[in-house]
Amino acid sequence: MTRSPEAISHEMLDLARKAGAEAADTIVIDGSSVSVEVRGGALEHAERAESTDVGLRVFIGKQQAIVSGSDSRPETLAAMAERAVAMAREAPEDPFAGLADPEQLAGDFSVDSLELFDSTPEPSADALMQDALTAEAAALAVEGVTQVSDAAASYGTHQVHLSATNGFSGGYARSSRSVSCVAISGEGTGMERDYDGDSRSFQSDLRSPDEIGRIAGERAVQRVGARKPETGRFPVLFDERISSSLIGHLLAASNGAAVARGASWLKDSLGQQVLPAHLSLIEDPHRPRIAGSRPFDAEGLPTARRMIVENGVLTGWTLDLSSARKLGMNSTGNAARGVSGPPSPSNWNLSLTQGEFGRDDLLRDMGTGLLVTSMIGSTINPNTGDYSRGASGFWVENGEISHPVNECTIAGNLRDMLMRIIPANDARTYLSRVVPSLLIEGMTLAGN
Known part of the structure; x- marks a missing residue:
């Protein structure tokens, strides 16, 4: 039996x-x-x-x-x-x-x-x-x-x-x-x-x-005829399909295991502003029908809704028992594990404050720049937050999509980038990570 x-x-x-x-x-x-x-x-x-x-x-x-x-x-x-x-x-x-x-x-x-x-x-x-x-x-x-x-x-x-x-x-x-x-x-x-x-x-x-x-x-079909964009400093709009990767970098830097190792560009930022003051990042593991929901974590602790960033201010680390003990804190009930390894801190369902305007409004306002719809590879320095990723998407001229682009690199520093994000209102609310399209002005593009 x-x-x-x-x-x-x-x-x-x-x-x-x-x-x-x-x-x-x-x-x-x-x-x-x-x-x-x-x-x-x-x-x-x-x-x-x-x-x-x-x-x-x-x-x-x-x-x-x-x-x-x-x-x-x-x-x-x-x-x-x-x-x-x-x-x-x-x-x-x-x-x-x-x-x-x-x-x-x-x-x-x-x-x-x-x-x-x-x-x-x-x-x-x-x-x-x-x-x-x-x-x-x-x-x-x-x-x-x-x-x-x-x-x-x-x-x-x-x-x-x-x-x-x-x-x-x-x-x-x-x-x-x-x-x-x-x-x-x-x-x-x-x-x-x-x-x-x-x-x-x-x-x-x-x-x-x-x-x-x-x-x-x-x-x-929309990608046919893609070519390299110009090189220089331009606004970049991260499409909703990939914008959650930016928030993922913030989550990785606020992970208690990384902080305890000293390998985080946010290690000295607890209680400091890391996002624009009108934005909050909320974790809610109790959303019905969502893949990241769970009643308890991998160490048997209750999960709970919490503000990771409140009105732009980083309020706490993501902790399991081990990382909490190392930092002299209490676990946040975020332990995850498989069958072959020990627990480690992990985030559940996240949502970022949405903006007042749609993606098309941000495209119109950005003038000339890049709409990113796909990303490949990454070079992220965990200690400094220096950011460099391959990207493709669409070139925007005078607020309108002009032509598809590929084989380009976008670069910046995550601390500065996240402080300048402008959110749209197009996030899909049924995803585990509810993050809208995000506009960041003044990013470095390497193309032609």
């Missing part, structure tokens, strides 16, 4: 104690997925995967070790526990390692209100293939599209259960459904590609494959 993730996790804890662990926690992830890819109107690839992965962390005083596996038979779990305890006895001491105190743990928490799991029947492989074929056909129907390199659809579920010897035990199930399409326009060295896609927790929220394929095709 198949055992539940909860039963496996509790069995794992018992085995760890029996092997000599003074404390332990375990995470069990039971998941299944099916994905389909089509090309040229025919099935190209289909895959189904099912697995039960187990991760065990044990403590001998301040020594810790982690083992993981995908075999949940009792004899395998026993061997894992014995191996973990033996490893912990040889590990160096970590003064900041350890489980949460019982009074820190999440008590009564609601999973149903988060709506993380869609109970409708799993779609068949044929249904997924039909979605992918529909997206591909819609892209090919766009005049100027020469081929579709990839059209795909997928479905997945996983159950997570976390248990620890401090008394915590909790779990939840999550589902996901996605459709994507990559279209190509032009021929030979003049080929350009672009994409569209959607991923949701609930099938009923998913955008139609027709729309996804059509938008991918239209975006690819």
Whole structure:
């Protein structure tokens, strides 16, 4: 009989104690997925995967070790526990390692209100293939599209259960459904590609494959004839599709693990202004039907809505227990982990204050500059915030899109860039990171 993730996790804890662990926690992830890819109107690839992965962390005083596996038979779990305890006895001491105190743990928490799991029947492989074929056909129907390199659809579920010897035990199930399409326009060295896609927790929220394929095709056609832009200092508008990457750099610099290492350009900025005064950055892990939502973190602490930046001022770091102890602070309930590594700080759902005007208004007001729709590579100095990334998009003349551009580099310093951002009001509110298009004036462009 198949055992539940909860039963496996509790069995794992018992085995760890029996092997000599003074404390332990375990995470069990039971998941299944099916994905389909089509090309040229025919099935190209289909895959189904099912697995039960187990991760065990044990403590001998301040020594810790982690083992993981995908075999949940009792004899395998026993061997894992014995191996973990033996490893912990040889590990160096970590003064900041350890489980949460019982009074820190999440008590009564609601999973149903988060709506993380869609109970409708799993779609068949044929249904997924039909979605992918529909997206591909819609892209090919766009005049100027020469081929579709990839059209795909997928479905997945996983159950997570976390248990620890401090008394915590909790779990939840999550589902996901996605459709994507990559279209190509032009021929030979003049080929350009672009994409569209959607991923949701609930099938009923998913955008139609027709729309996804059509938008991918239209975006690819718009890129035909791309050339390098001018070199100089110009305003740059980061399209909503990629603008969240800028906020991601701020989040990385305010991550407690980076701050504790001294490897953050924000390490001395707590309580200081890092965004324009009218902007706030909010984390909310309790938004229904959103991929980043969760009732507790990977150390059993309750998650909560918090202001990372309030009216432009950085209010705190993103912390798990270890980084909080290093900095003499309290965890913010932001621990994340897989089965094979220790917890580390991570952010959940984020939203940045939106502006009053649309993207077209910002285009009009920027005059001459660059609209960035795609980015490749990055050189980010974590200590100084110096920023350099490859980009492509569209050149703007006199407030109107003139022609597509590629093979250019945009550069600046993140501290200065973020203080100058002007947001549009076009953020998609169903994403985990709700960030609108962002205009930054006076950035360095390297093109021709």
